[in-house]
Amino acid sequence: MVILGIETSCDECSAAVVKDAREVLSNVIATQIELHKPYQGVVPELASRLHTEWIEQVVDAALKKANVEKEDLDAVAFTNRPGLLGSLLVGVNFAKCFAYTLGIPFIGIDHIRAHLYASQIENPLEYPYLGVLVSGGHTVICRVNSYDSVDVLGTTIDDAIGEAFDKVAKFYDLGYPGGVVIDRMSKTGDANAFAFPGPSMDREKHPYDMSYSGLKTAVINQKDRFLLPGHEDTKENIAASFQRQAVNIIMKMVKKALNDTGLKRVSAGGGVAANSLLRAELKDLEKNGYTVTFPSLKLCTDNGAMVAGLAYNYLKDGKSDDIRVSASARVSAFKKF
Numbered sequence: 001m002v003i004l005g006i007e008t009s010c011d012e013c014s015a016a017v018v019k020d021a022r023e024v025l026s027n028v029i030a031t032q033i034e035l036h037k038p039y040q041g042v043v044p045e046l047a048s049r050l051h052t053e054w055i056e057q058v059v060d061a062a063l064k065k066a067n068v069e070k071e072d073l074d075a076v077a078f079t080n081r082p083g084l085l086g087s088l089l090v091g092v093n094f095a096k097c098f099a100y101t102l103g104i105p106f107i108g109i110d111h112i113r114a115h116l117y118a119s120q121i122e123n124p125l126e127y128p129y130l131g132v133l134v135s136g137g138h139t140v141i142c143r144v145n146s147y148d149s150v151d152v153l154g155t156t157i158d159d160a161i162g163e164a165f166d167k168v169a170k171f172y173d174l175g176y177p178g179g180v181v182i183d184r185m186s187k188t189g190d191a192n193a194f195a196f197p198g199p200s201m202d203r204e205k206h207p208y209d210m211s212y213s214g215l216k217t218a219v220i221n222q223k224d225r226f227l228l229p230g231h232e233d234t235k236e237n238i239a240a241s242f243q244r245q246a247v248n249i250i251m252k253m254v255k256k257a258l259n260d261t262g263l264k265r266v267s268a269g270g271g272v273a274a275n276s277l278l279r280a281e282l283k284d285l286e287k288n289g290y291t292v293t294f295p296s297l298k299l300c301t302d303n304g305a306m307v308a309g310l311a312y313n314y315l316k317d318g319k320s321d322d323i324r325v326s327a328s329a330r331v332s333a334f335k336k337f
């Protein structure tokens with residue numbers, strides 16, 4: 001089954017052609033980073049305008065790169081929730097028309113599930129496993145039972161982890177996109193220069209939940225309080241100390257969840273799964289007998305391949321949408337949101 005996957009939920013305009021869920025024939029990602037750089041954050045209206053300009057070319061490029069004619073496609077999949085509404089609508093409407101005129105099935109895909117699925121494309125992992133979803137909009141620890149069944153164990157109760165990276169980078173004018181820059185700067189910084197605090201949560205009420213707004217506030221508004229004697233107040237040290245604590249917060253919950261659930265396999269996904277410290281810490285779990293997978297860097301951030309990959313599973317099970325399918329900014333298959 002050859003599927004075209006379209007992703008326009010935020011600031012990446014992406015189209016991919018994937019065969020039988022595993023063979024990525026093309027995965028074209030046109031990034032809007034330069035457009036949003038002056039604002040150090042995604043401007044929704046600008047994002048949707050550029051998606052409108054680019055979508056056709058991006059799809060053409062994906063077909064060409066895959067050496068596939070549109071008539072050879074078996075189905076079209078597209079992200080339709082959650083995300084920026086205007087941006088989503090561009091992909092949804094383009095994809096529906098495209099598939100409709102070709103007379104082939106189409107299906108709207110949940111962006112969060114697609115991130116969680118991404119690692120399965122390159123490194124299939126047996127279900128169930130502990131899913132770690134870390135992106136600009138979500139921070140979730142869950143039990144993944146199948147491609148379509150997920151039990152949420154914990155989420156952030158305020159900011160998402162990627163949002164915290166982006167806001168710290170913006171405040172200190174470190175560069176854009178924030179997560180990538182902090183990851184890079186941290187390599188030359190001292191992670192022990194600042195003792196930034198983690199959240200103190202009521203673990204009875206929130207067994208696996210996380211919080212990032214306290215850490216963000218400490219780094220932005222009170223950093224001097226946390227500088228340890230004998231250490232320097234440099235941007236690299238702020239970045240490295242912040243990253244250390246941001247990763248600690250989620251790793252603590254990952255370890256607790258693994259311990260409590262008895263799950264032996266872990267897989268991460270989403271933009272922050274590209275973070276080198278988080279990847280190293282997750283990989284380290286293998287020393288304790290866990291199997292750990294995450295997507296290659298290109299499949300961590302938003303991309304069409306994960307959309308087509310996940311869609312294959314639904315279509316194989318006979319599920320698809322009709323022409324009424326639309327975009328939704330918030331509704332996610334994860335009830336908790």
Ligand code: KG4
Binds near residue numbers: 115
């Ligand atoms: O999954 P994604 O592309 O879009 C959303 O669904 O949100 O994730 C984007 C997020 C941004 O917050 C970005 O700063 C973060 O992923 N990110 C990183 C890294 N690469 C991207 N955060 C930390 N380290 C990285 N290497």
Ligand code: ZN
Binds near residue numbers: 135270271301302
């Ligand atoms: Zn995403």
